[in-house]
Amino acid sequence: MENPRIDNEYEITVSVLCLAYNHEKYIRDALEGFVKQKTSFKYEVIVHDDASTDNTANIIREYQNEYPDIIKPIFQTENQYSKHVIISSTFFLPVAKGKYLAFCEGDDYWCDENKLQSQVDYLEHNKSFVACVHNTEYLYVESGKKAVPFPFHNRVLSLEDCVLRGTRSYHTSSLMVRKTVYENPPDFVRAVKGVGDYPKSIYYSLCGPIYYIGKVMSVYRFGTEGSWTKRITRDTSKYINNLESVKTMLKMADDYSNREHHLLFLEAIEQQDYSINVAKNDFKKVLNNKKFFSKESRITKIKYYIYFLFPFVRTIGCKVKKIICK
Numbered sequence: 001m002e003n004p005r006i007d008n009e010y011e012i013t014v015s016v017l018c019l020a021y022n023h024e025k026y027i028r029d030a031l032e033g034f035v036k037q038k039t040s041f042k043y044e045v046i047v048h049d050d051a052s053t054d055n056t057a058n059i060i061r062e063y064q065n066e067y068p069d070i071i072k073p074i075f076q077t078e079n080q081y082s083k084h085v086i087i088s089s090t091f092f093l094p095v096a097k098g099k100y101l102a103f104c105e106g107d108d109y110w111c112d113e114n115k116l117q118s119q120v121d122y123l124e125h126n127k128s129f130v131a132c133v134h135n136t137e138y139l140y141v142e143s144g145k146k147a148v149p150f151p152f153h154n155r156v157l158s159l160e161d162c163v164l165r166g167t168r169s170y171h172t173s174s175l176m177v178r179k180t181v182y183e184n185p186p187d188f189v190r191a192v193k194g195v196g197d198y199p200k201s202i203y204y205s206l207c208g209p210i211y212y213i214g215k216v217m218s219v220y221r222f223g224t225e226g227s228w229t230k231r232i233t234r235d236t237s238k239y240i241n242n243l244e245s246v247k248t249m250l251k252m253a254d255d256y257s258n259r260e261h262h263l264l265f266l267e268a269i270e271q272q273d274y275s276i277n278v279a280k281n282d283f284k285k286v287l288n289n290k291k292f293f294s295k296e297s298r299i300t301k302i303k304y305y306i307y308f309l310f311p312f313v314r315t316i317g318c319k320v321k322k323i324i325c326k
Contacts, residue, residue, distance in 0.1 A: 013041035014116055014176070015098030019048055019087060020106030021079075024055040026221060031063045033110030033218075035070055039117045044072055044098065047106070048091055051076040056106065086190065093183060101179050107224045108173045111137070112217035119176040122211055131177040131204045133157070133170035134213035141223045152214040159261060162205040163250075163268050166198040170210075173218035181207050188252035192245040202253050240279050247272045283308035 016034055020027055034045045049057045057075055064071045074091050081087070100120060104110060112118075119132040138147045150170065161169045181204060189199045204210055247269050254265035274292040277285040283304050287293060293301065307314040 010097070010099040011042065012044050012097040012099075013039075013120060014043040014100045014102055015092075015096035015179070016043060016045040016102045016104065016116075017048075017088070017092045017096065018045060018104055018106055019050070020052065020056050020060065021050040021081070022052045022054045022056060023106035024052070024059060026107040026109070026224070027056050027059050029109040030104055030106050031060070031071065033104070035063065035067050036113050037110070037116045038113045039120070041120065043070070043116060044096075045070050046092055046096060047071060047073045048087055049073060049075050050081055050087075051079045084193070088182075096179065099179060100176050101182050102176045104173045104218065107221050108171075108219060110173070110218045112215070115217040116176070118213060118215075118217070122213070123176065123178070126211065128208055129211050130181045130208035131175060131210045132213065133174040133176070133210060134218070135216040136171035136174050136218045136220050137216050139219050139221050141221050148216060150214075151212075154214050155212050157205065157210040157212050159202075159205045160264060162201040162210070163253075163261070163264050164271065166201060169201065170212060171218065171220045172197050173220055177204060186256050188249050188256055191249040191252055192242065195242065195246060195249075198246070199249050199253065206253075206257055236279060240276055243272050243276045243279065278304075281307065281311075281314055 018030060018034070020030075023030070031045075031047075037043065047060050049060055057073075060071070060073045060075075064073055072095070074095075080090070100123065102116060102119070115134070119134070122132050123129055135148060135150045135152060138149060139145075140147070149168070157169055185200070185203055189196065189203050191199065250265050250268050250272070254262055257265075271292060274286065274289050277283075277289070286304055287308055293304070296304070
């Protein structure tokens with residue numbers, strides 16, 4: 001495939017948006033993945049350091065000095081996330097010059113030097129597509145194990161994929177989206193604090209098709225200290241509240257789409273109810289929900305049966321987990 005001509009109105013073709021906070025262990029990998037991209041077009045990397053208390057900012061400055069035309073940092077003196085500031089609309093969008101936006105947090109990284117070129121080529125040749133994503137490897141920080149949970153074949157993601165599978169369809173480090181789509185999201189996209197990827201995926205899919213490339217081109221570090229996933233799953237009440245908020249978001253998304261896909265959103269809401277019952281240890285309801293329980297793995301089914309028949313096993317397990325976490 002020949003490289004397409006990029007619209008002349010854009011000086012920069014891709015703006016890469018990177019959130020960083022206390023990522024000194026990992027930020028070099030992210031920055032190296034950015035600057036090693038081989039492209040026929042100009043791209044920029046906007047790194048937002050949210051007042052890190054470690055050496056993250058200094059490492060970013062080091063790369064800024066070496067690659068001033070690519071690395072364009074924003075350094076905060078006060079943490080903006082704790083003030084509930086929306087980083088994307090407040091800091092990224094006002095300065096992002098690209099026709100397309102790509103994403104990678106400071107503790108993840110890209111592992112293919114042709115990632116940006118591959119995605120731009122596809123979107124330039126296929127104007128009806130709103131986004132292009134690709135396969136991602138999961139690196140489990142605590143164990144060091146690696147896995148690829150996504151399929152290896154190219155395909156078009158459906159609305160059903162994005163509504164029912166959500167972030168299990170692709171990882172954010174793989175996303176490239178047209179800036180015009182990203183700029184003005186509906187209210188449901190920001191309905192759940194800390195959960196932007198799932199509603200955004202639904203929104204993009206409602207706007208148009210998303211192309212998925214089966215090749216692994218990024219790595220997601222799962223379980224890094226301070227990550228949102230790790231924080232929320234440690235607190236059961238917060239986790240349940242989060243699931244309830246996701247239900248609200250799904251109802252808003254259903255209304256936004258004029259209920260054209262009502263049965264699909266209804267199934268997604270039922271999925272959240274099932275997850276809430278699991279989080280509440282209400283295994284009677286879990287076992288009675290044949291629709292979703294039947295989709296669990298054999299090991300998970302056995303585990304839930306044991307928890308239902310012998311509740312004390314679950315209690316002991318939770319106590320041991322708390323001791324280990326401490």
